[in-house]
Amino acid sequence: MEAYEIAVIGGGMLGSAIGWGCATRGARVAVLDGGDTALRAARGNFGLVWSQGKGDGLPAYAAWTRASLDAWPALAETISGLIGRDCGLRQQGGLNFCLSDAEFEARRAIVSRLHNQGADTLRMVDRKELQALMPGCRLGEAVVGASYEPRDGHADPLSLLQGFHAGLRAAGAAHLPGPEVVRIEAGRPYVIHRADGARVMAEKIVIACGLGTPRVAAMLGADIPVRPVRGQNIVTERLPPILPLPASAIRQTVHGTVQIGVTQEDDGDPTPFTTTAHMAGMAARAIRVLPELAQARAFRAWGALRPMTPDGFPAYAELDGHPGAFVACCHSAVTLAAMHAGPLAEGIIAGRLPDAVKDLHPSRFARGQNVQAH
Incomplete structure (x- = not known):
């Protein structure tokens, strides 16, 4: 059973950005991905790097989005270098x-x-x-x-996803496609069990598997509505x-x-x-x-x-009672890619999410009482 510092459950746009951001900062990372038939939102992304309408009613989301737009040019330069071609960013x-x-x-x-x-x-x-x-x-x-x-x-969303995966390889991270996660043993380290019997051990885990988030988060007693x-x-x-x-x-x-x-x-x-x-x-x-x-x-x-999510805005949290276990969910993973690969990854490595996402905690949802803001 392989042991890692951080295991990211989800290899789509969100999980790959987080995994790459952690790996490029020196963490030993595994990204647990689905198979070819997985329902990936990344395959249907429109490719906008976009702030219009984002955060109406939740200023923290608007600010998080604007910060990502500011950081995107540097991200695009890096991604283009990783894939050997222009990733298509045009911010005009x-x-x-x-x-x-x-x-x-x-x-x-x-x-x-x-x-x-x-x-x-x-x-x-x-x-x-x-x-x-x-x-x-x-x-x-x-x-x-x-x-x-x-x-x-x-930008070109498929080039972005390809770049994240190329970056994971370049940083020495493990990309582990395969069957779904069926159980998580809580503790430090966490032990992730897959449907084929394979296990992955990690000091920290990040649940970033899109529509699978409620099922996987429930393994640690968290109710994340998606x-x-x-x-x-x-x-x-x-x-x-x-x-x-x-x-x-x-x-x-x-x-x-x-x-x-x-x-x-x-x-x-x-x-x-x-x-x-x-x-x-x-x-x-x-x-x-x-x-x-x-x-x-x-x-x-x-x-x-x-x-x-119920209000359409992102949700980020460290799960109550499970230090080192984080959840991230959003539908704007291209727009927010620079934040997920940057400040969010830094916060996960440090064990404390950035203050910028404090108001994006899922405790704002009526049934999210079993997660605690940090």
């Missing part, structure tokens, strides 16, 4: 298109609230200013304006440049493809399947924004399940 601003006066006013209200919570560069732009931001972009007649955040951007929210995506053929800035539901990648999405289907259905009705709705709205897309061929469409 981001948009949330409004296709009616009613949408514009509703968005304005959100922007106003976020201004009061520290989002001082987020603002509304009318159609004329929007067109000036994107000279040469042919917008549909329905577009009346947008919200605009100059610090937002996007539900599946389906998201669907469409990718077109490669096109000439038609959209210079990414938007919340449409972006042109560095490869020229246009990605359209992403739905928020919170119907309790734990399947990642695509549906014609949602695909048609997404495509129709995208064409209203960019009429040129009406002639584009869709090459790929897929769905994925994202882990969502």
